[in-house]
Amino acid sequence: MAQAMTASADTGHAAGAPAEGQQHPIKLYLVVWGWLFVLSTFSYLVDYFHLQGYLRWSLILLFMMLKAGLIVAIFMHMAWERLALTYAILLPPLLVLVFVAIMVFESDYTMLTRMIFFAPGSG
């Protein structure tokens, strides 16, 4: 369906209609805007009510990913691009997660050696 919208935007221009490029109803942007406000409020409330532990982490990450998804898909029009561009742009950042995993092991190791060698009485 998304592709059909792009195609219709293109043909619309070729047919001499004034519209060109990405054309979506203003209401769509206002709805996304509203959702971003709601999601931001939720993530602020996570801190305000002092939620802790895994609940805090999972809620923060959930709201973060939902907001990021809305911005990229609707505001940046990624939902209407062809998959060749979508995958070329969205897949490489996922590799950063591999880097994250490597650095988690690395920092655990650093922390451990600091506790062994720099703790009071260890010298």
Add this chain to the structure above:
Amino acid sequence: MEGITQARPTEAISQPQGWHGIVADWSSDQRAFKSASWGKAMMWIFLLSDTFVFGCFLLSYMTVRMSTTEPWPNPSEVFGLEIAGLSVPLLLIAIMTFILISSSGTMAMAVNFAYRRDRKRTTLLMLATAAFGATFVGMQGFEWTKLIMEGVRPWGNPWGAPQFGSAFFMITGFHGTHVTIGVIFLLIIARKVWRGDFDTERRGFFTSRKGRYEVVEITGLYWHFVDLVWVFIFALFYLW
């Protein structure tokens, strides 16, 4: 020129979808990104590289925070504000978040009106976006001043792990620089829209090429990216 940037109707209908579409686009003898002009594709690729820059900053922040043996300062208290004797956690940061989201909203609508060739509304919405952005940078300046006066330095702070300061100044500083550049970018393009450059096909002062209203969407891509990065900074640095 339109033939290059806009797929012809017959072509658009016959383009394969899904994985077949990806293989066909990338192996086609012309250009891989058939739905995006070169300008849009290049902005996306620039944003991808910028993603790695911010990714590495956030990654370094995670590494120093996980490996320090000293307690990490509590962002909820550090960034709290005293309002009428009541301390509200993260108030300034929350307001900054809403301001940046609002600027993204006005930008998205500016793109829409630009494609309808509505010069007045496009210019006004872009100026509103730039004003929100400038407000954001101003509030960040206030935040930096407050923290510096409380004794936060890149090499230490009164509350705990010294890495807090370096991570904070590096990440928010780099983001603030992006917002500032975005505001300048917005003002330049808004002036071009207002003057009607894209209707009269006036040539650019730097590239000597005719511009199109698509540049508003490309500016928008950059601006939404700045908002996107803030989503991650807000979650990972301020809320974590």
